[in-house]
Amino acid sequence: MVINMFVLRELSYAFILFFITHIFGRSLLSHYARKLPPGPTGFPVVGSLPFLGSMPHVALAEMSKKYGPAMYLKLGSRGMVVASTPDSARAFLKTLDLNFSNRPTDSGATHMAYDSQDMVFADYGPRWKLLRRVSNLHMLGGKALEDWTNVRKNEVGHMLQAMHESSCRGEPVVVADMLVYAMANMIGQVILSRRVFVTKGTELNEFKEMVVELMTSAGLFNVGDYIPSIAWMDLQGIVRGMKSLHNKFDVLLNKMLKEHESTRHERKEKPDLLDVLLENRDNKAVGEERITDTNIKALLLNLFTAGTDTSSSSIEWALAEMMKNPSIFKRAHVEMDHVIGNNRRLEESDIPNLPYLQAICKETFRKHPSTPLNLPREAVESCEVNGYYIPKGTRLSVNIWGMGRDPNVWENPLEFNPDRFLRVETMKIDPRGNHFELIPFGAGRRICAGSRMAIVLVEYMLGTLVHSFDWNLADGVELNMDESFGLALQKAVPLVAIVTPRLPPSVYYV
Structure with missing residues (x-):
């Protein structure tokens, strides 16, 4: 009897051990037998969240100096791997691109992007591919960009006229306001066949504030996303702000949708992007992927916010860097005056003949990338990178800002020097x-869908502003180059400048 009890006990232990190792073994061994990338130890419960501070891109760049090109952080109950060098970014975004093709579900995707029904946060799949294909065909692709060349030209003309009138009155120009006004109207004409803002005023200011708030809040590290058990408390008030902002955008987008549907018959010969989306929604063919009203509103939100904020921010940073380095302005003017002259505006067809302007744009993308940390991705399955184990569900963040300022990648990285690209x-x-x-828009399958458009807008609009005016600060004003972290990297203090026309008055009027 004693022997039988002993055997029974040992068999029980063996069964329990077998159960643990074979049922739970993978998750246990992944953290113990398999080697995670190096990273900070962190604190109980919150992990490394406190280390990120108010400028996560800067904090992560500093950490990478200690822990290496691919480091692992425990943020609450979630794991995050950070790629900080071109080689590590290539491993994730090219070699393992498909495995990291989805976005994690967080508060921004849920409360701002209609529960990931947009193009930015949607899972990689048929619906995402359809939204991307339609957007490329009618707005963001190479052929579509050529088709709305005149829209860009006319809106830049309106912007130049307004700036010229301000200069005649001796009034300073708020750069971001001018750019958002022009870009929102460009995008409005492509999507809705009309200018969104006819005049600058309260409506435009509210829209700009809403865009900046969205890009800021969507980039914040919300504690509730990493410690789900306390998400309901909304300790930082981020979710409350997102819900309020979402309601404002939803009212605006519903109004756009309703007004547009009532005039669809007027555009049968020349449908715009929204008409194409509505046609897809109404397509009843069995077995075909269809777009819903929610998908349409979510996509419009993507295009209007990202399309205005990221490009305008890049141009504002470029002008600020050039004002800080007047010799760059002088050299750009010499190149433009030689190629374009002083009796007409810059045309998009001039840009291939302006290598220094293109180098200025690249240098801006390097030092001030529109998204300092790429939009997060998530491991669909566990994988291995450079000998390190990456568990399934791990978030991926690529520190684009950090790579642009890495002395192992760029010589004198803190210096704004367009010559490095010549x-x-x-x-x-x-x-x-x-x-x-240099991946300011990311890379791989989930590269920013508007990257082509952004490059065209930045080169054309920056070039036009540089060629058309001399730029100076008002007396007694110092140039502030501080950053404000968010999904897009804003200037903490908006650029306000005094512009002086360089061309004949007739050039500035549409």
């Missing part, structure tokens, strides 16, 4: 996602 060895580097030293 050298033989770096001249062919471009920001379209193929050269991992």
